[in-house]
Amino acid sequence: MQIQASDTLTHFQQGCPGTYFAAFETLFHQHQRAIYGWILRIVRDPAAAEDLTVETFMRIHDAHARFQPERGFEGWARRIATHAALDHLRRRRPQNELHADLPVPAGTDPAVCEEIRRKTALAFGRLPPKLRIAAVLAVVEERPHREVAEALGITVAAVKLRVFRALRLLRKDLESQGIRP
């Protein structure tokens, strides 16, 4: 069934049997790529990011009645995606190797830096997931603190505190391995 673009959010929120799935599919195709990209930035594993995108839209489907159209879909969906990614990081054991599919930065001497890169990535993987998400979004991806705060459902000050704690713990971990950042 065709529905007006302007009514998509209302049809989705109200869950009317005749129009709900058309609205849900429209929203899915409008936001699939953005949600996938957001999750990939957090989990850094394309296969896991695809699974979590599906999981996110399942949670969105379950929670459609709580959606408030006036507050916009993207921020709400991103918040759900962030929590799905957080649950994934909590379930997963710390990584033992770097993910091969993600690019290696240009301009680094592979012979000198590889070991430090590997140890840094492993140390980062050992951080508590809450700190890891804040640090990866705010420091690695350089997303605005306000955007990270909205996605995590916390204040900007709390984001800054988590980033500070993440960097401090990471530094301690690296120092314990003989790396002086």
Add this chain to the structure above:
Amino acid sequence: MNEHDRDRMKMLLQQALPPVEGEPEPSRDLWPAVLRRIDSRPTAVPWFDWALLGGLVGLVALFPASIPVFLYYL
């Protein structure tokens, strides 16, 4: 940790975990996977419904005289 340390840690972290460039796309359309997940879901009966049913059965067992009253209201 001062500003300089923070910048060093940031640089180290960005070298270890390079930022994701651009707007990446999933390798396939994920909508069929969402539909499969929805279809494969068992229909769950909420716990409250089970509690209500249990309470009703208990009430009828304790007070059989209430059966005609329930039947009247059904």
